[in-house]
Amino acid sequence: MKDYTLIEAFQQGDEFAFVGIYNRYKGGVYAFCLKMLRDSDQAQDVMQDTFLRVYENRARLLKTASFKSWLYTIARNQCLNTLRRSSRHVGLDEHTERILVTSETPISAMEKSEQIRFVSQFLESLNPEYREVLILREYQNFSYEEIAAVTRSTLSAVKSRLFKARRKLVSLMGQSWNQEYAAREQQKLTGN
Amino acid sequence: MPHSSDSSLEHSCPAETSETLHQYLDGELPVSEQPGLFEHLASCDPCRQMMDAVMVFRRMSRQEYIALPPATDDAFFKRLAEQKQMSERIDRLSDRAPLWNARRSVSLRSALALAVGVFTLGLLLPMPSRTNYTQPLIQLTSEKVDFTDFDSVAIKTPIFLTENPIYIFLDGPTIEASRVSEADDF
Numbered sequence: 315m316k317d318y319t320l321i322e323a324f325q326q327g328d329e330f331a332f333v334g335i336y337n338r339y340k341g342g343v344y345a346f347c348l349k350m351l352r353d354s355d356q357a358q359d360v361m362q363d364t365f366l367r368v369y370e371n372r373a374r375l376l377k378t379a380s381f382k383s384w385l386y387t388i389a390r391n392q393c394l395n396t397l398r399r400s401s402r403h404v405g406l407d408e409h410t411e412r413i414l415v416t417s418e419t420p421i422s423a424m425e426k427s428e429q430i431r432f433v434s435q436f437l438e439s440l441n442p443e444y445r446e447v448l449i450l451r452e453y454q455n456f457s458y459e460e461i462a463a464v465t466r467s468t469l470s471a472v473k474s475r476l477f478k479a480r481r482k483l484v485s486l487m488g489q490s491w492n493q494e495y496a497a498r499e500q501q502k503l504t505g506n
Numbered sequence: 507m508p509h510s511s512d513s514s515l516e517h518s519c520p521a522e523t524s525e526t527l528h529q530y531l532d533g534e535l536p537v538s539e540q541p542g543l544f545e546h547l548a549s550c551d552p553c554r555q556m557m558d559a560v561m562v563f564r565r566m567s568r569q570e571y572i573a574l575p576p577a578t579d580d581a582f583f584k585r586l587a588e589q590k591q592m593s594e595r596i597d598r599l600s601d602r603a604p605l606w607n608a609r610r611s612v613s614l615r616s617a618l619a620l621a622v623g624v625f626t627l628g629l630l631l632p633m634p635s636r637t638n639y640t641q642p643l644i645q646l647t648s649e650k651v652d653f654t655d656f657d658s659v660a661i662k663t664p665i666f667l668t669e670n671p672i673y674i675f676l677d678g679p680t681i682e683a684s685r686v687s688e689a690d691d692f
């Protein structure tokens with residue numbers, strides 16, 4: 315069944331259509347929440363809250379074309395609320411930054427589990443407004459336009475945050491790569 | 507000679523080139539502009555490094571298989587059932603959205619026709635005064651991010667809207683304004 319058909323049926327009161335929508339989007343919404351919150355329990359709760367609100371507010375869903383944006387806007391707002399609540403107890407930034415910088419393994423030699431950890435820690439090191447943009451782009455494959463809709467920002471703000479997050483990434487990876495490039499240069503020189 | 511510092515990694519490209527690279531990586535660069543970018547990449551180390559970083563990050567982020575714990579579905583549908591019960595009670599009290607409560611007693615076809623009819627009628631009628639629609643229906647400029655305070659609400663408690671939220675759906679921005687409160691408030 316097409317997305318559009320499903321959402322239309324849902325708007326018109328079809329309970330099965332809602333289950334269909336839930337099944338179609340729950341994984342993506344959960345992944346988004348998990349990456350935002352880095353806590354499976356919280357992510358599950360927020361995912362559920364999101365769909366409960368979708369159900370509760372179905373009558374207000376006026377235009378189906380942007381259902382996905384609407385859905386993720388709700389999820390995003392719930393995530394930010396959760397983060398606001400929990401940030402009182404946990405100071406994130408400095409800690410993760412230190413872990414990332416002191417990582418001994420070069421990027422290219424990382425094991426799968428190390429790679430996953432690196433990505434998670436990098437995301438966590440970003441402020442939520444940068445993190446959400448990067449997650450929506452890299453995990454949800456949203457366009458700039460869609461990200462702007464979900465984060466209620468302008469297109470230029472989305473780009474600026476995304477590019478800035480990536481600049482941070484390149485400088486972080488660069489520290490590791492710098493050594494690898496240097497080693498390669500050295501090889502080239504001795505090879506001549 | 508090994509590179510002695512990070513300075514070679516600083517991104518020193520003009521902003522436009524840099525943006526072009528990101529657009530390309532995000533599949534948003536028109537094909538006509540791609541040759542120019544490739545030409546630039548051939549001679550720009552910082553841009554190539556940025557490209558590598560994005561690609562590597564992308565590959566790494568795909569390594570993780572994110573699966574929703576199976577028990578979540580049961581928990582969700584349990585909460586949904588509770589919410590339905592609760593909101594039916596609320597709807598009876600406030601006489602809101604009667605159509606949804608009545609859906610079981612009418613055929614799908616007539617419910618559908620009624621829904622369309624009511625919706626169309628709603629479009630023609632002026633906004634009821636009990637809602638706060640003093641603004642025009644479509645507000646593109648509103649940028650207010652309302653991080654409603656959920657502090658008093660336990661996560662597992664169903665959340666009910668005490669006032670009609672306003673969701674306006676356009677191709678572009680989505681605007682939401684809502685208030686929440688604990689179910690106990692009712």
Ligand SMILES: [Zn+2]
Binds near residue numbers: 546
């Ligand atoms: Zn360049």
